[in-house]
Amino acid sequence: MKPDVYRMFLKQLIRNYLIGSGAAVLGVGSILIFTTLDVPVKELLRLASILIGSLIIMAAAELLLFRRHIAPIRSLFQEAFPTPEMMKAAYYRVHKFPLLAVRRILGPHLLGLSIPSITVSLLMIHAGALSVPYYYVGLACMGAVLIASLHAMIEFFLTNQAIRPLLMHIQQTYASRFATDLMLNGKVLVPIQRKFQWSAFLLGTFPILIFSMATQIRLGAHAEQAAADYSRWAAVVVVMCILFSSLGAWLLARDIVHPIQGLFQAQQNVRDGDFSTQAPDLYADEFSRLVSGFNHMLEGLQIRERMNKQLIQSYFTTLAAALDARDPYTAGHSLRVADFSVRIGRLFSLSEKELDVIRRSALLHDIGKIGIRDTVLLKEGRLTDEEFTAIKQHPVLGVNILKQIDPAEAVADILPGVRSHHEQYNGGGYPDGLAGEDIPLLGRIIAIADAYDAMTSDRPYRKGMNREKALSILEEGQGLQWDPKLVPLFVRAMREEV
Template sequence: MQWGNKTLKDIYKKFVTSLFIQYIFGSLVAVFGVGSMFIFHSLDLQKQDILTLLFIMMFSGCVMAGAELALFSKHIKPIRKMLLGTNPSVQDCQLAYEQLHRFPTLTVIRIMGPHLFGLSIPAITLSYLAISYGYLELPLVYIGLACTGAILIAMLHGLIEFFLTISATRPVLLAVEKYSLQEFNIYQSKREQYFLSLKKKLVVSSLFLATFPIMLFSLANQVRLIETGVTENMREYWEWALVIIVVVGSIALLGAMLLFKHMLSPIDELAVGVEAVREGNLLLLDNPYSDEFSKLIRGYNHMVNAIDTRDEDNRLLLESFFTVIAATLDARDPYTAGHSVRVANYSVKIANAVGWTEREQELLKKSALLHDIGKIGIRDEVLLKEGKLTDEEFRIIQEHPSIGEYILKQVRFTEDLSAILPGVRSHHERFDGKGYPDRLQGEDIPVFGRVMAVADAYDAMTSDRPYRKGMPKEKALSIIREGSGTQWDPLFARVFLDIMSSDEETKVTEE
């Protein structure tokens, strides 16, 4: 998507429109639905009383709307600045993103603040005055009951608005994320203090929805009892009602906790599985569920199997790539056919003997298979010359490790596979610092290069060339023994000598 001021303005317009529509819906359900039913169906009202109450509700509603609109304008300011501003900055995006995560909670704050008090304070004041001056024929005790009812209605409205606002903010959050990534190459970060856990949402919602009808019924019944003249034993009535509310609330709380635990178990399993996949461990999950979580776990396991299949295909493709490159190098110089594969096998034997991990051995093998790739950049008259090389020709040959590294850098290897590059560049370095191309010394030489230097030298000495016969195994091993600590790393030289002289050692063959 190409972002522009019009696109962002359209997103803001849809967001505000959605908030307005859901606010009207929540108000109709909570205030004018449940609230009006509580007032007009619980009270035996005369026409004048109804008109007076309607006036009080309309006036109080206007005060409430003004107070809530003022706070809403403050809460939406960072979002408006980002979506309606010219060329929003990174900070604008971050502030808008954070505010959007807070917006559902801020909605509840607006409803329990200016919404509740903007409605109830004017309504209480006007009702008291109307009763005092005879415009409303109701007992003053109804004002207290109305206050309690207003709090309940506001809580219901807040709950409805909270979940509706979550739905309204999601497309805007995604738009801010995409804009930040496209314009600034930045992923927006969520701050934990703006999170509201699933446990809190579930417990609070279940507890309120279970006790709300009981509390509202108790209030309405209290009004009805007063209306019919039954005012005796009111204390016992409220004690009884309180016991019912506590029992229902306790059952709701227990049920919510059990439901949350039931929901959390598969979520935790999925979290463990995703973390394992992130670390490279393709963990399949058990699926004992018989609800929607069954589909979720099944989908996760399908994803893991697909990743495993893809990784195996990529592994085989990568193996083929390295083998083909090695074969290509050998084909260029038929007298060294199989050299790269043999160097790779010798190198892996050394690495295995010193206790390297399978992954380290695999990377070493890949590096060894490509260690001479730089010879592609050497002229045939130099590379394939049968006689002794001149100093200039030898200098040209010495360039092949750095050429090889340059060639491989053009390949977009993963960070893990990039570990093969230092071995390609440094397999002709000497332990005493007299090698090439960088004249590195001792353990400054990359470890792959130190291992391959031993394997490469041995295979070069024992292989036939057009201008000479390969030397016997014993002589080559003697030269490596003498050069241990000067030309070759003493540890890897000793390990290689032990391998080659072992009774269990068989001939290293091409794979």
Template sequence: MSPFSLFQKRILLNYIIGSMIAVFGVGSVFIFHTLSLSSSEMLYLLFIMIVSGMIMLASEFLMYSKHIKPVKSIYQSNSPTMEELEHAFLTAHRFPLLTVKRILGPHLFGLSLPASILSVILIASGILNLPYYYIGLAWGGAILIAVMHALIEFFLTYRSAQDIIQDISKKALRLNSSPLTIEGKYHLSIQRKLLVSALFTSVFPVLLFILAAQIRLTESNTTTLSSYWNWASLIVLVIFGLSLCGSILLYKSIEEPIQSLQTRFENVYMGDLKQMENTYSDEFAYLVSGFNHMVSGIQDRDERNEQLLESFFTVFAATLDARDAYTAGHSKRVAEYSIKIANEAGLPNEEVDLLRKSALLHDIGKIGVRDNVLLKDGKLTDEEFELIKQHPVMGANILEQVDLPEELQPLLPGVKYHHERFDGKGYPEGLSGYDIPKFGRLMAVADAFDAMTSDRPYRKGMPFEKALSIIEDGKGSQWDPYYAELFLRIMRREETEAVSSYSQVP
């Protein structure tokens, strides 16, 4: 069901609920339980109510058709203009207030006026045995019931309009890439809603009871005390139920936006920086707007921090590579190979990003190795190799001293354990198998392949095929067989694609 059809269905349901409570519920109780009527007079009054009710319904339908037209037009059109969307958006915000007008006008002039005319005719012709001033009292009761009905409909429509407002806003966003706003165009303050609702909810029961008591006492001069209290109890019960309904609707209209804001603040605390749809036209609209500005500011700050963090990783990697011309770009290539393996393994994007950062910094500990050892042309002595083997621990210590935030702590295992071997013969701790953290096992493959295929002062880098053959032989001993196999699959696939592309060149 489309949002517009669902909205109309809810409006109809709201009207039925409001009418049953206010008009047929309260009105019928007051007519048939307050007046002393014969069976024929009850039938005539029922006839008057049916005729007047039909006139009221026809009047309300005409007003509803006029009010809903701007909203209806954008759902009937395949390509509504921005002006039409703005008009529909404003109308949807105003619809609760338009509903009040739609209820009050037809109730007073479509129901009460025809009912008064028909009653006067029937009283004048002697069919109804009622004093004429009862018509004036009936007008007073009709006004009270109409206002209560309008109040109930206002709050029910206010809740129903939220979804259609969101949908119109999404349509405008797709068309214009900027959200619609109600600020400066329409504002219905909470102060007015509370004042009118509280005033009428407190005064309505008293006035309605006074009105009913006046008629009842006039009708039944001989009423016994027990019968009076039986009647009064019923009237008070009906009035109490109606007032309670109005109070609950008023409370809900305030509670829901507060709960929505509270939920969104909790989401922000958990890291979900999603803005709210601003579907309100009262003071809550300013609160939601302020919330969205806050979220936008947090997003901008996070983007700047992310850029600074990226610069931090890039500068560190470049600084390290700059120390040794023969290993320039090594950290970046290891990061690229690691990302390929991670994507092939189906790791989530957040984990892939952490892996990339860890790979960029995996050799940061070499900053602590002396140049005469790190840049030595010939073969390293055992003592010098022991110094080199300390660089993973040095790197982890450096990053721990930086005091990385909690979300970046997963970088450390990749830096510290990328030289561990699957068979337990690696360093710095001699871990084996799946005791080696995931980043360490994965990056070990990428680091070894780039080390084998890169030129060094004392040797030339070996061909890709030979390096891949060594990784094939080392699956399960030096490297994690799963990540090694994924890397071999990636490289062979890329080689096949390259050969295929080359063969297609004329």
């Protein structure tokens, strides 16, 4: 790992901290204290010394927590050959660093500054070293919370920018060493809705609260009755502002989250294989570009998906035709069996996706016959027991042939039909002797289609049966050789065609 990247990260964090502290604590806080309070210069110097001492305590407490937060990242860059677990731990910690920065500021940062300041200020007021009312300390506590919240927000967004080069470096190193990507894989550490709600709420309420407290202090120094009247009026205004900011923050967050959820749902549909989905284009801002780009990308995927399906279908059809070409008397057998099988599947109310699997499986149901010798496969007379045993191996041979296709997932769904299309409902079939519904549905469907086409097709040693006789044989064999639920559907449909 490159230590320079880590050092740049630390420098950026320090720079961000100084910017946030300067803007929030030293900027807003100091200005609020030293321009609002009407006290002698001697007391202002005492307040300044309290603030400086508290800042030292705050920095020490925050540094201790920061060292613990950065430990997994530091360990990663100190190790010459870090393990995958070390890199993953550091990667997740870097992602959490903006949120950890908020926790540091609202934890040791706020408490390390507030507790010493409040304690020393109360003691000084009690001893007469500060001539301010006790309730000023309460207002100071409220101001400290507001200023810390502002600092936390600034630090969060600055740190969010600072972690990106480090994340990219860890990802690239992980990919080069372990040949795989390191990602969050959709895990949400900081929901965008919460981020926008809190940011908008703070930006909306911070100015009015700071102004109200500052005005309270200034009025309290001159007119007690005016300060009391102002407090009641300011309380109503502040509550209204908080409610308005809360509503605005909620509306803003919802307006941003809605299109993101739409895109995420469309992405989920695509991942599940539904390329017909579209992200709703309902927006007039930059999300319109994002949605439009997503939908254009999806159209390209749809075109490629159609081409892939056509290519696969052509591949299966060509392979089936090549198989049938070995025997001129069975030419077209695989295509006809596929058509009959799809018809049975449709009568059984199967989905289009399932019908596609049926068609592909039926097209290649006899692919194992490639491994049978011509002297056996093309023999015109009666087969010997040995030859019939060889023929009975073609379902297993077919599965073994198809398993050579890579990736295996491409044909995994059609293998049950190829292997089991000669099983019989009563258990008398082959190669596994399965019975009833233990036979895969693909095999039960193809068995009917295969038998019907075999009976109605001409062979060199016999002429094919007529339709009605073949259908009658199927009826007689339902529950014995063929599925008793599927046969009536097929027979009824074939007779209705006449």
